[in-house]
Amino acid sequence: MNFDEFTGQAQHRLGTPGTGETLRAIRATLMTLGQRIPEGNAEDLAASLPIEIKWYLTGAVHEHGQRFDWSEFVERVSEIEGVDPADAAYHARIVMDLVHAQVPESDFQQLRDMLPESESDENWRKLFEIVDAAD
Structure with a gap:
């Protein structure tokens, strides 16, 4: 899937009025995720994404591997x-x-394994509710 297809699907599913709002949602999610996971894992996850989207996980992040819930x-x-x-x-x-649909299952599972699912971490599973509903 190329950049236009990825953002088009995102815009349709998000219900955002324009590309700008769509890209802000994608950027905000992936930059924050990139801050949370180790750099190597961010690169693995990003490898199958369009290059313009991939950068949000890898190049736009100041510090990978931060610990937050x-x-x-x-x-x-x-x-x-x-x-x-x-x-x-x-x-x-x-x-x-959308990311789940683009990346190898092993890379996506690796992401899930990195995010704790204890009560104190308020269940990172919430991030994957739509993915899990489709399975």
């Missing part, structure tokens, strides 16, 4: 995207479902 993830996505946290969480789920 689901609520902090949503707050960061919300701030970057400029939307309320409920919309940010929903947008992140849509973006993750």
